Amino acid sequence: MPGLGLLFNYKREYFGYDLKAGLSVAAVALPVAIAYTELLGINAIVGLYACIFPMIIYALFGTSRQLITGPDAATCAVIAAVVIPLSAGDENTRWQLAIIMTAMTGFWCILASHFRLGAFTDFLSRPILQGLLNGVAITIMVGQISKVFGFDTSPDHLIEKLIEVPFRLMDAHLPTLLMSAITLALLLGIRYFRSRWPAPLIAMVVMTYLSWQFDLASYGIAIVNKEAGNVDLFLPVVSMSGFHPGVLRELLVPSINLAVISFVSFMMTARSFASKNGYDVDADQELKALGIANIAAALSQGFAVSAASSRTAVNDSVGGKTQLVSIIAALMILLVLLFMTDFLAYIPLSSLGIVLIVSSWSLLSIRHIWSYRKRNKQAFTLASFTLLAVLLTGLINGIGFAVLLGLLQFLRIVFRPSDQLLGVDEQGMVHSMNKDNGIEPIDGLMMYRFNSPLTYFNVGYFKKRVLQLVDSAPQRPAWLAVDAAVSFTYDDVSVFAAIDELIRELRIKGVKLVLAGRRTELNRWIERNKISLNEDDLIIAPDLYFVIRLYQSRQQIKEKQKEARKEALKQDAENNDENTVDAPTTSHTSTL
Known part of the structure; x- marks a missing residue:
């Protein structure tokens, strides 16, 4: 536990910075965690489950001082793409599948760390990861359109959803659309005028208060409690008695994909902030920490976690010094979970949809992909192919194509290298x-x-x-x-x-x-x-x-030997000439 050693030698002068950073991280994590839970269609409080123990676990086992773990857009989107079709519309089954898939993801990470496979953090190249994250962002944003406009139903696939929107604009639920517009205005206004304030938290508190004070559910505006089927929001517990082990076969490959995607984005975030703050992170230890954090999330009825880049950026900008920031933020979220669940039940789903869209917008960087076109055409092709694969074939198939593409890229270099x-x-x-x-x-x-x-x-x-x-x-x-x-x-x-x-x-x-x-x-x-x-x-x-x-030395030896042979031949020729000159002259006479 590298973090435990750091906490035992904690410097008191860091506490003020860590306390301020911990409160700021909790303020951002609360609304985002609940919003990401809506992607899975399960009880919104589960998003808080996925924050508390994983954050504490990573603070003990991780080597990054700034990184914050928690629900992430990409991981939640992957889990949703797997468990929603398998659940056949049953929320309890979706929750079960999310927990089991999270545990399997943690197992793969721990197994990989045992064999020291942290070097495979670069398995997915940056262009492929860029295409994947852009595809995830677009998928999430399009998936929230029905909640933002208040549509009763929505197709399952992205292309059909996009085609449907122009034809259903007249069916939009006006009160829901108004709530979405107010939430968006609050988020953009706070970011423009008070950029240091936690805009998602303020927007969600305001909209939840309006929903509670004016009973907006009576106007047809969907809220968390109504969407969850009036489930008791005070620490709900999922029943695992009806789980069928045969479903594990369906989760095997997706959980491996999820482990790869989570760790790649995890290490990109950890390394970037470690480099900025002048220290190193251990890839194998980070892989183990991610695995244990996901096991902790599963045991606490949560779902898969990864590096929360936005919350990590908040931690770094406020001046967080150590892993104590994660512990403070987790304790604050625990207090909300214990004493404010009744208030959270009134969160409007349209407001959560706007928060998700705004959060996913930060992942969207089409301009970055386009910049590859001039710098590196191969990188541009890889990123574009991955993006189109995610959009056209779905998230799970797109991730499979991305992993396969990374493997083929590597094999091509090894098969026919320069x-x-x-x-x-x-x-x-x-x-x-x-x-x-x-x-x-x-x-x-x-x-x-x-x-x-x-x-x-x-x-x-x-x-x-x-x-x-x-x-x-x-x-x-x-x-x-x-x-x-x-x-x-x-x-x-x-x-x-x-x-x-x-x-x-x-x-x-x-x-x-x-x-x-x-x-x-x-x-x-x-x-x-x-x-x-x-x-x-x-x-x-x-x-x-x-x-x-x-x-060169052997060539010189050969040259010397050649010169020596020439000298020897020349000497032999001179000797032969001398012998010819000195030989006695004999006259041949004929006698009778």
């Missing part, structure tokens, strides 16, 4: 050779870099590229040096079988293979794979600079 021929500059430093960059090759020595670890599914491409470069060279090299530090990362039988074949083919072409880097490991792996280490065919060198010196 490669370079290397040369040296005027100072003798090794660099990649490009057009007009002044890097020159070394005569007779071709240096090659393959920018991916060699494995069984790309070694064939590696071999093909090497032979192509050797055959297309203006002058066939005597040595081919491969940067082994980049390519040879582990012992793969298929890789070394292909290397053995490459050695034989290069021998026919009169080229010697040199592997530069990882000398100790390569010698051990080559011996294990029974490859003949004949220096006429293969040399293992410490690095490319050693290869250059070795090649």
